[in-house]
Amino acid sequence: MFLVGLSGGIASGKSTVVAIFRELGCAVVDADVIARQVVQPHFLAYQQIVHYFGNEILLESGEINREALGNIIFSHPEKRQLLNSITHPEIQKMMLKQIFKYFVLGYRYVILDIPLLFESTRLTKFMKHTILVYSDPQTQMSRLMKRNGLAHSEAEARIASQLPLDEKRKLADHIIDNSGDRESMRRQVLRLHSRLEDSLDFLLVRLVAVTVVAGIGGLVCFLLRHFFS
């Protein structure tokens, strides 16, 4: 099995592309969904957040008020760091669990849908392949304005706060150009999926896993024979 990182820009079409990969039966780990899960009550990160940020960041339901927390970390970088140090290890653990599950189920590759994938080489170095869901600036702007009901200047500010898609293009192994219609995007996803399925990259991890399991099995047999003979 191998890991495929997928990212894009705001409203470039990541969710739309991922939905097609899912339809094709692919394994997808969604970092955004996991980030929301780990701050739910009963998770370790939730308890730590309440401990450090106080009850005032809770809604009446007991859930964390993400907007209130967002406002706090927006104006206090040190608090953002604290929040990241609480949530990131929990997110990574949950992602690893899901990746392991897909490995056991025999998937050839797992897509990791990670919003800030290309902003950090720490993440990309774990990926065998990276995919950028791209759309040209005008299309991205008009889809964002339409989807979120934003004025041109508001949409512009949101796009400008991210690493430009043209920069991310240089870092990606594969580009899905979502500037056109859905059918054209779908065709690109199908092509890429067949390429990834046909790739033999998955064999390496399987080979390592089989070798490790065989090694441990051999050692156990040897020890059992040694102690019971």
Ligand SMILES: Nc1ncnc2c1ncn2[C@@H]1O[C@H](COP(=O)(O)OP(=O)(O)OP(=O)(O)O)[C@@H](O)[C@H]1O
């Ligand atoms: N090829 C396409 N043709 C027309 N509309 C599209 C196409 N692809 C995506 N859209 C629409 O554009 C909007 C943005 O797409 P989507 O939500 O998939 O982007 P995203 O990258 O996941 O966004 P974000 O990260 O901001 O949540 C949606 O309203 C979606 O329905």
